[in-house]
Amino acid sequence: MCGIAIVVSGVRFELSSFLPDYKPPPPLHSQPVHYPKVTVEDIKAVLERRGPDNLGTRKVYPQKNDDPVAELYFVGATLQLTGITPVFQPLVxxxxxxxxYNGEIFGGLHISKDSNDSETLMHSLGKCCPCNCHGHIIECQCIEDGQISVIELLSTIKGPWALIYWQDSSKTLWFGRDAFGRRSLLVHWPTWDDPRFLLSSVSPPLPVKDNSGEGQMKDLGxxxxxxxxxxxxxxxxxxLTGCLVGEVRKHDWADPVLNELINWERTYVERKAHEIYPHSVTVKKGHHILNPCNTNGISTKSSCTAEDGKLCAEVPASLVNGNNVHLPVSLPAHNVLVALREAVVRRAIINPIYQATVCKTIQDTPVPVAILFSGGLDSMILAALLDQCLDLCYEVDLLNVSFDEQHAPDRISARAGVKELQRISPSRRWNLVEVDADLSNLTSETKHVMSLISPSKTYxxxxxxxxxxxxAGGDGWVDLGISDNCHRVxxxxxxxxxxxxxGADEQCAGYSRHRTKYRLGGWLGLHEEMKLDMQRIWKRNLGRDDRCISDNGKEARFPFLDEDVIKTLLKVPLWDVADLDQPVGRGDKKILREVAQLLGLKESAFLPKRAIQFGSRIARESNRKNFGSNRAANQASAGSVVIQIPTNLSDTEAILATSQ
Known part of the structure; x- marks a missing residue:
C-alpha cells in the first residue's frame, strides 16, 4: 500500500467526551474565511513522491433535505503488492x-492467493451491520441476520493497517489504525485557525511564517x-444552524486476545524458587530430535525426546546432524524462532504479478525484499530467516547507511555480517548496499525529512x-568482490x-535504560519499563519510521511486531527473555541471542545493541554541526532538544530550544 487521507469540511465535530480539554472552534456560520495551511494538493504531492501505481480521489457530499451541506474528500494512493489485477483507490x-486503506492483512480475514487485501476488506465491510449501536452487541438488532459490526471485523485483522471508511447507509465515518500503530495516520482536529477535520498518512510541509510576525513555528502542532x-x-x-454535527467516539477492540497483547501482561515476571516453570526447559546437546525438511529447506514440525519430557519445537536443518542438536538451546527459543520465521514468511510473499514478470531468464536478478541492515543481532536474524523463506532465485539487498564511510560501527558490523550470511547460505546472492552520507551536504534533504518526521520534532x-x-532509499554502492581488491559499483x-x-529491543530488554530499571526496581521494574515501551512505540517510533521509509516507495514490515511473535514472547518467563545480571551482549535480548545460535549465527549472536543514530554516526556529526561538539550536546541533553525554525533566518537554518 502507499498512503491515505481525508479532508472533511462543513461538519461540526463534537469532541468534548473524547478530548476533555478540547476547545471547539466557533459555529461554522460565524467563522471567518481561512486560508488552509494544508490542501488536498499538498497531500497528493507528498504521496506522489512515493511512486504509487495509482493515486485517486473521491468526494462525498452528505446532504440535508437533499442539499449538500458538507464535503468528505478522500485521497488514496496504491503501491500494489498483492493481487493479480490492478486496484484503484478510493474503492467504492x-x-x-x-x-x-493502507496496510497488509496477514491473518484474521481470508485473502486468497490472487486477491488484493483492500478489495477483500471492502467486500467484508460492505456486509457489516449498518445500525447505530456502534458494535454494542446487546443493542444490535442485526445479530440475528448473521452480521457483525465494523469494530468486530477490524479487530480480527492481523497485520499493519490504517484506514478511512465511509458507511453510507448509516452516514458514519470510520477510521483508525492497528493496535500497535505500525502504519502512520496523522490527525488534525478542528481548531479556530483551521476548522476542517483531516486525516493523513503523510505530513506535508507547513508554511514557515505565520501571521503574527513573532517569528515562531506556531504550526508545529x-x-x-x-x-x-x-x-x-x-x-x-x-x-440548529443547519450544519451536520458529528460526535467522535473511540471504541474498544472486540477481540479479547488482541486486548491481552495491548495490555502486555506477562505470565511469569519474577522467578520464585518454589514454583515450576514448564517453559524453562533446556534441550541439551545429544538429545534426540527428528527434523524432516521440505523441498525449500524450511524445517517442519518436529518431535523431540529428553529426560525432561517430550518437547515440541522446530529446529533449522542447519543445526541437525545425525538427529543431534549442535548447541544447547531452550524450548522458549525454539518457540520464538518458529513464530519469527512464520512472521517473515507472511511478510515475504511475492506478488504473483512480480513473479511472472521478473523471473523469466537466468540473466534476471530480481530483488523483491530488502532488509534495513546494520549487521547487528536483529537484522542478522531477519536475514537468516528470510533466506529460509525466499527462493534462491531472488537476491537480497542489505541496506546500510554510514556517515563515516567505512569507519562507522554499523558499516564494520554489516561487512562482517555479510560474511557470516555467506557462510550459512553460500548459494544466496547478498547485496550489501553501502549508502555513504555527509550531513553537511544534506541541507534540502534535512528540510524534507523534517516534514516527514512531523509531529516528532527533536534532534x-x-x-x-x-x-x-x-x-530505505537504497542508493549506494555494492562491492563486487573481484579478487582481493574492493571494487565498488x-x-x-x-x-x-x-x-x-x-520492536525487538522493546520486547527483549535491549536498551540501556532497561538495565537501569532492573538495577533499581528488579524484575517488576524491568517489566513495567518494557510494557511502557510497547504501549508508546506507536507514538515515539512507528509513525515516524513508516513515513520516512514509505517516502522512498518502500513498504516497511516489522516481523518482531507480528501479533503471534508478541504473544509468544509474552508467554516466555522474563528471565528467559533477558538476564541483565550478565554483561552487555550476553544477557540483554538473551532469547534472541539463542534464536541467532539456532540459526547458525555465531559472531552476531553476541553483538551489543547500537541504535541507528549512533551506529551510523549521524548523531556524532549532528552534535558537531548543531552543538559544536559531542560534549556540548551531552551537556544540553541533545536527545530532548526541539528543532525550531525562526522566520528571520533561512528555511534550513535551525535554532535550539530545550524541551524542559
Missing part, C-alpha cells in the same frame, strides 16, 4: 460505501499522531529519520518490501 462499492484504535463519527442533522527524531530515509535497490527490526 455498489452501496456507495467508500474505502481508502497542526498534526498529531492518531492514537491506536477504531473511531467513528456519525453525522447527525441536529444543529534525535531528525537523526533517526535522516538515517532511515537514506537507508553504483547500485540502487528496487525492492518494494523492507524488513525492519523495530
Amino acid at each position: 462499492d455498489t452501496c456507495s460505501n467508500v474505502l481508502v 497542526f498534526w498529531e499522531e492518531l492514537s491506536c484504535g477504531i473511531y467513528s463519527v456519525k453525522l447527525n442533522e441536529t444543529n 534525535m527524531d531528525l537523526n533517526i529519520g535522516i538515517a532511515l530515509w537514506l537507508a 553504483k547500485y540502487k535497490s528496487d525492492a518494494k518490501i523492507l524488513l525492519v527490526g523495530s
